[in-house]
Amino acid sequence: MRKNIVAGNWKMNTTLPEGLALAKGLNDALKNKTTNCDVIIGTPFTHLASVVAAIDTDKIGVAAENCADKEKGAYTGEVSAAMVASTGAKYVILGHSERRAYYHETPEILKTKVELALANGLTPIFCIGEVLAEREAGKHFEVVDEQIKGSLFNLSAEDFAKIILAYEPVWAIGTGKTATADQAEEIHAHIRATLAAQYGQEIADNCTILYGGSCNASNAKELFSKPDVDGGLIGGASLSVEKFLPIIEAFDK
Ligand code: PGA
Secondary structure (H helix, E strand, O other): OOOOEEEEEOOOOOOHHHHHHHHHHHHHHHOOOOOOOEEEEEOOHHHHHHHHHHOOOOOEEEEEOOOOOOOOOOOOOOOOHHHHHHOOOOEEEEOOHHHHHHOOOOHHHHHHHHHHHHHOOOEEEEEEOOOHHHHHOOOHHHHHHHHHHHHOOOOOHHHHOOOEEEEOOHHHOOOOOOOOHHHHHHHHHHHHHHHHHHHOHHHHHHOOEEEEOOOOOOOHHHHHOOOOOOEEEEOHHHOOHHHHHHHHHOOOO
């Protein structure tokens, strides 16, 4: 069966000491607690190795927020999937709308990043989602289908089964505006049907599909109660233990 996951995406926030304090704080909060979901934190590249060393990685998985679309070599400033994996991080967030919008990451580039991540043993958390104009034009189903097809449907069923998806409507990211639980369920169910058509029902049923976009302690429970919403990718509310922990606890019985 698919996993429930609550994943944090710190984005370009926290210095190394601040990030370490946040990771350790979460680690302490979860130490004697049984969670009903997997917990992941996505940190800046500079923090990965230190965060991995400072926490119990059986309890909290660590993700990079990006990796290069090249294997290695003369690409000044880039960080490869192999480098990420060598820190002990097990996940990589790819295709976030901020990467697509500000760093011009195309479906083609993302396809390569996904392949390199998988080749290096990393689990991609692959983000998809429409902008407001696309939602208003009723094109959101089409948009997410294209994003999935353009970067993932070249994968074998075996490789696709390793992917975690995150549906993040761009209009809900950092805006305080959340998709309603019904809107999230509607499109998550659609995404699962798209996966089933390509890879069969079993792989579709086993794919974890997270919701992201202003998910917080007050809306997480309702969102996660929907049958096709398997957890959340959390930006702003992952930057403090006080805000992040209740989202994890939304899976408590
Ligand atoms: P947000 O960000 O929770 O701050 O809206 C979510 C994300 O971008 O992953």
